Structures are given as C-alpha cells and as structure tokens.
Amino acid sequence: MMKNMRIGDRKVGAGHPPFVIAEAGINHEGSFDKALKLVDAAVIAKADCIKFQSHIAEAEMIKSKAKPGKLSSESVWDIIKRCELSEDEEKRIKKYCEKNNIMYLSTPFSREAADRLSRMDVPAFKIGSGECNNLPLIEHIAKKGKPMILSTGMNDIGSIGKTLKVIRKYKTPVMLMHCTSIYPTPYEKVRLGAIGQLMDIFGLPVGLSDHSQGIYTCLGAVSFGACVLEKHFTVSRKWPGPDISISIEPGELSELVKGAKAVWQAMGGKKEILSEEMPVINFAYASVVAIRDIKKNEKFTPDNIWVKRPGTGEIKAVSFKSLLGKKAKDNIAMDSQLKWRDTNG
Numbered sequence: 241m242m243k244n245m246r247i248g249d250r251k252v253g254a255g256h257p258p259f260v261i262a263e264a265g266i267n268h269e270g271s272f273d274k275a276l277k278l279v280d281a282a283v284i285a286k287a288d289c290i291k292f293q294s295h296i297a298e299a300e301m302i303k304s305k306a307k308p309g310k311l312s313s314e315s316v317w318d319i320i321k322r323c324e325l326s327e328d329e330e331k332r333i334k335k336y337c338e339k340n341n342i343m344y345l346s347t348p349f350s351r352e353a354a355d356r357l358s359r360m361d362v363p364a365f366k367i368g369s370g371e372c373n374n375l376p377l378i379e380h381i382a383k384k385g386k387p388m389i390l391s392t393g394m395n396d397i398g399s400i401g402k403t404l405k406v407i408r409k410y411k412t413p414v415m416l417m418h419c420t421s422i423y424p425t426p427y428e429k430v431r432l433g434a435i436g437q438l439m440d441i442f443g444l445p446v447g448l449s450d451h452s453q454g455i456y457t458c459l460g461a462v463s464f465g466a467c468v469l470e471k472h473f474t475v476s477r478k479w480p481g482p483d484i485s486i487s488i489e490p491g492e493l494s495e496l497v498k499g500a501k502a503v504w505q506a507m508g509g510k511k512e513i514l515s516e517e518m519p520v521i522n523f524a525y526a527s528v529v530a531i532r533d534i535k536k537n538e539k540f541t542p543d544n545i546w547v548k549r550p551g552t553g554e555i556k557a558v559s560f561k562s563l564l565g566k567k568a569k570d571n572i573a574m575d576s577q578l579k580w581r582d583t584n585g
Contacts, residue, residue: 245415245445247387248343248363250288252415252467253445258500261345261366261470262287262493263449266295266323267481274479275325275333281475282342285493289343291366291470294330294357297321299350311423312482319482327356334360345389354381362386366470369393369419369449372403379406387413389468391449393421397441404442416442417470418461419449424486430457435464451486455496462503469500525551527577528560534572537584540564545578553577 244253252259262282268274275292282290297320305315312319325333330346337344347366348354354377357365364387371377372395381388388407392400400416407414418434430452438446447468448461458469474487488496513521526547534544540563547557555563555578566583 243444245387245413247289247389250343252447254465254467256467257504258462258466259289259447259468260287260493260497260500261289261291261468263291263470263472264474265291265293265472265483266319267472267474267479267483267487268292268323268325269479269481270323270325272325272329272332274475275329276336277475278473279333279337279340279342281490282473282493283340285490286497287342287493288497289345290337291345291347292325292330292333293323293368294346294348294353295320295324296350296352296356297324299352308482309423311485314482327359330356331360334362348377348381351377351380354384358384358386364389367391369395369421373399375403375406378403379410382407382410382412385410385412387415389415389417389447391417391419391470392438393419393449397437400438400442404444415445415447415468417447417449417468418466420451423451423483425450425452425457427452427457432457432461432464435461435466439465453486455488455492455499458496459499459503462500463507469496471496522552523550525549526557527551527553528555528557528563529553529578530572530574530576533574534568536570537567540566540568540583554579 244251250259264278268278279290301317303317307313308316334344343363345362345364345366346357347368348357365381366389369391372390372392416438418438420429422429435446445467448458448466449470450458458471461469472483472487473493474484474489477484477489526549528545529548530544531546532544545563547560563583569582569584572582
C-alpha cells in the first residue's frame with residue numbers, strides 16, 4: 241500500500257489533493273529581483289510550493305565546455321555560474337516565501353549546496369534526476385533525515401532501487417517523481433503508466449516532474465495517482481534562459497492548480513444513482529402515460545399508452561412492457577400518468 245509523506249505542513253499521497261510545485265529553477269538568471277517576481281507569480285497562481293535550484297558551480301562540476309543539448313548553445317558551466325544565488329540571497333528568498341505563505345524548496349547539486357539548504361532549515365530536499373544515482377550525494381543528504389523528493393528521469397527500476405536502499409538505511413522519508421529527461425518531452429514519451437508501476441514496486445507516493453508542453457499531462461497524471469506535480473514556470477516566456485521554452489506562464493500555472501484539484505476531486509467512487517440526481521430524474525426520466533382516453537376494462541396497448549416525461553409518475557418507462565395486455569381498472573383520462581392500481585392484473 242502506498243504510504244503518505246509529510247512535506248512541511250502538508251501531507252502528500254493517497255487521500256490528499258495534489259501538491260503543486262512551481263519549478264522556478266534558474267529562470268531568474270541569477271537576478272534576485274527576478275526570483276522575487278517568480279515567487280509573487282506563484283503565490284498569485286496559488287501554487288503550494290515554489291522550488292529553486294541551489295548552485296555552487298565550483299562544488300558541483302569542473303569547468304567544462306559541455307553544453308545542455310538543444311536547450312542552449314552556452315556551456316553548462318557558464319549557465320550555472322551566471323545563475324548562482326548567494327547563500328544570503330537564498331535565505332532572503334526563503335524568508336520572502338514564508339512571508340507570502342508559499343513553501344520554499346530548492347534542489348542541491350553538491351554537498352556544499354545541501355549543507356547550505358540544511359542551514360536554512362528547508363522542509364525537504366528535492367533531488368534532481370541527474371542526482372538520482374549519485375549515491376555519495378544521496379547518502380550525504382539522506383543522513384540529514386529530512387524528507388526527500390526523488391526525481392527519476394534517466395534511471396530505471398534497478399538504479400532507483402539502489403538509491404532507495406541508501407536512503408532507507410537512514411530511515412529518511414522519501415517519495416518518487418516520475419520524470420522523462422527530454423526537453424521538451426513529446427507526449428508519447430511521458431509514460432504516465434510508470435506512475436502506477438513505481439507505486440506498485442516501491443510502495444511509495446509518486447508524483448510527476450513534467451517537461452512536456454502545457455499542462456495536459458500533469459492533469460492526466462492526477463488520474464494515475466500522482467500526488468505531486470512539478471512544472472517549470474516563468475513570469476514570461478519572453479525572459480531569457482535555457483529552461484524558458486519548457487516553462488509555463490502564470491495563467492497556465494493557475495489553471496494547473498485548479499485543474500489538478502478538480503481532477504482529484506472527480507476520482508474514485510462507483511456507479512450508482514446519487515440522491516443529488518433526483519431533481520434531474522424527476523424531469524429527465526419518462527413515465528407511462530395514457531396517450532388517449534382509456535375506458536374501463538380496455539387492454540393496454542402501444543396505441544393507448546406510451547412513455548413521456550416527466551419522471552414523476554409511479555410507473556417508469558422501464559416497466560412499460562409489463563403493462564401491455566393488462567386491462568384498465570377504471571376510466572383513465574388522456575395524459576394521465578398511470579399508477580399500478582389502474583390495472584386489474
């Protein structure tokens with residue numbers, strides 16, 4: 241059975257509304273003011289959480305000319321270096337989030353970044369897909385005992401299992417995020433079915449970290465049991481940055497928040513007639529009625545009775561055939577709804 245997990249003051253998992261994470265990432269391009277604008281936009285959209293990335297370039301990578309695929313022609317090093325925020329700036333952003341009643345999270349990419357976030361007392365650690373099988377860093381973070389949200393892009397069941405073994409050694413709460421690390425992800429590569437697979441195999445809450453265009457797959461993920469939805473977002477796609485093209489804007493984020501809750505509320509249940517449907521039943525159902533005046537002892541046939549709305553009559557359309565061939569007990573006026581006592585047999 242899938243377990244629940246607490247992130248700050250929120251429970252996530254079965255029986256709880258989807259937890260929506262607005263992934264600001266590095267869309268601020270290293271600008272503190274832009275970071276605050278991202279917080280403001282996420283608050284207005286009513287996201288549960290805004291997540292940044294905690295980069296300390298020298299601690300997480302060697303200087304290299306490696307580029308992030310089609311996302312940018314700029315080197316990863318240059319992007320990360322430009323988008324770094326200082327520890328003081330990250331603290332101030334977190335404080336600003338708390339002031340505005342939105343949860344702050346950040347993804348560490350190094351021991352030093354994880355230690356910084358620990359000093360900041362973040363409620364949980366979000367682990368990016370690239371660090372999912374980085375067992376030394378995973379162990380360093382797991383030792384801190386704070387809940388971990390583990391993205392699983394670029395990893396299979398075997399590698400995820402090895403990572404969870406390390407985390408579970410420290411009894412650290414953990415949940416998984418299904419993810420496809422293609423930017424943008426074609427819809428046919430999203431594989432929402434993996435959400436249930438991960439829940440069945442590992443018995444953990446599972447969410448979706450989505451890189452497809454728009455919000456469609458996130459909404460679909462809710463019906464597959466995703467309890468957390470993470471989506472890159474920006475104040476405007478006119479902003480520069482490597483992740484902007486896969487980011488949603490505030491209006492879309494707002495629709496994601498509302499839509500995810502609506503889909504979650506619509507899930508479950510079984511097929512039965514609800515008491516709340518009775519007002520509609522009363523006018524939408526058909527009842528058996530006399531379609532002309534019927535004399536006493538006259539047989540009921542399709543020529544003198546038929547089915548018409550409303551459904552307030554005693555004999556509903558489903559029982560029409562059971563009346564055929566029976567006789568009228570008394571005279572029945574045209575347009576009268578028949579009652580069982582109107583028949584002799």
